Amino acid sequence: MAKKVKSKKSATRKKTSGKAKTIKAGRRAQRVAAKTLPSQAALQYIPWHTIPLEELNPLLQRQFVVGQEIMLARVLLKKGCIVPEHSHHNEQVTYILDGALRFWIDGKDIVVHAGEVLCIPAHMPHKAEALEDTVDLDVFTPPRADWINRTDQYLRDDQYLRDEQ
Numbered sequence: 218m219a220k221k222v223k224s225k226k227s228a229t230r231k232k233t234s235g236k237a238k239t240i241k242a243g244r245r246a247q248r249v250a251a252k253t254l255p256s257q258a259a260l261q262y263i264p265w266h267t268i269p270l271e272e273l274n275p276l277l278q279r280q281f282v283v284g285q286e287i288m289l290a291r292v293l294l295k296k297g298c299i300v301p302e303h304s305h306h307n308e309q310v311t312y313i314l315d316g317a318l319r320f321w322i323d324g325k326d327i328v329v330h331a332g333e334v335l336c337i338p339a340h341m342p343h344k345a346e347a348l349e350d351t352v353d354l355d356v357f358t359p360p361r362a363d364w365i366n367r368t369d370q371y372l373r374d375d376q377y378l379r380d381e382q
Contacts, residue, residue: 258285265291273372274298276347281364288360294318294347301371302344307357309337316351320344 261282268280276298281290294300294316302321307344311318320327320335322343329335337343363369 234264234301272368274374277372279364283360283365286359288357288364289375290355290357290361290364292351292353292355294345294351294353296347296349296351298347298351300345302342303371304340304342305361305363306355307359308339310356312354312356313336314352314354316353317348318351318353319346319348 261284262282263282265280268279268282270278271291272278276295277300279290281288311329313329313331315331317328317330320329320343322335322337327335328348333337361369
């Protein structure tokens, strides 16, 4: 009995055919994604010196930039500034550029110095005190609506002067 042997050309065609199907499926997925995904965010270039400093109280100032799913804040705290205990649904990454902050968080007392980072999960209560004049960068995801809408009263009243340890 003679065996049928497939020619190389026939085998190549089948591979190409399979590859073509994959490419078509990929293109179809891109079209569907383009219809269902939110529009692409605009590119932003923003030097810090162009953003006015918002004075929340005599010991606390900030600036922030908001992207589509993320927010970056530059926070300036004078020595002795207290950020009262609070929590939020946003994840937070704090990077100290200069100075030091003491955090009371998750039953711990943690001092974060210049060049160090603290990652704070969503909904975790925390409080902070500036041990010296401090500049920190805070990254939030999603962006803090209370900051954007200026409804963050816990930062705006006289609690910054009280040491409620």
